Amino acid sequence: MDLAALLDRIAGDVAPDVGRGAVADYIPALARVEPRRFGMAVADVDGGLYGVGDWRHPFSVQSMSKVFTLALTLSRGDGVWARVGREPSGDPFNSLVQLEHEDGIPRNPFINAGALVVTDELARHGDAAEALLA
Structure with a gap:
């Protein structure tokens, strides 16, 4: 596949x-x-790096980090699902309302409470910084 094209x-x-x-x-x-x-970049498993547009321009990652943290956590097993759900919340990403009504189990890993659980799960099972840089 020609990723650049x-x-x-x-x-x-x-x-x-x-x-x-x-x-x-x-x-x-x-x-x-x-x-x-606007920019996009793709890194392939062989170390190739492809980009278009402003892909080299620094930017604030913000909540995109939640996707990478979840992927890294899942690469170590699926135990995180015992602590966070997989359902839409219907509330803003920073709302605590649902969390208070559901025994402290966040609805999904992409709301702030869920992302904190995912990060904790990653930190509990080894050196998170080392894993991110691997």
Whole structure:
């Protein structure tokens, strides 16, 4: 598969929509982002790195880190599912309302409470920093 060509095609497909959304202004690092910036990158299992657009421009990762932390945790087993659910919450990502009504079990790993549980699970089973850098 030609990943560079695939990224170019996707970038071309979405180009008309770049800049159409609103930049979140409730987090200072996000409020400063130029809305027309767009980039994608893919790393393959052989060490190849492919990018298009502003992919080398630094950015604030924010909640995207939740996906990587969950993937790393799941690579060590599925025990995390005993501590966090897999259902949509229906509440804002930072709400504690549902958590209080469900015996402290977060609905999913992508709300803040769930992400904290996933991070704790990762930290409980070895050196989290070492695993992230491996």
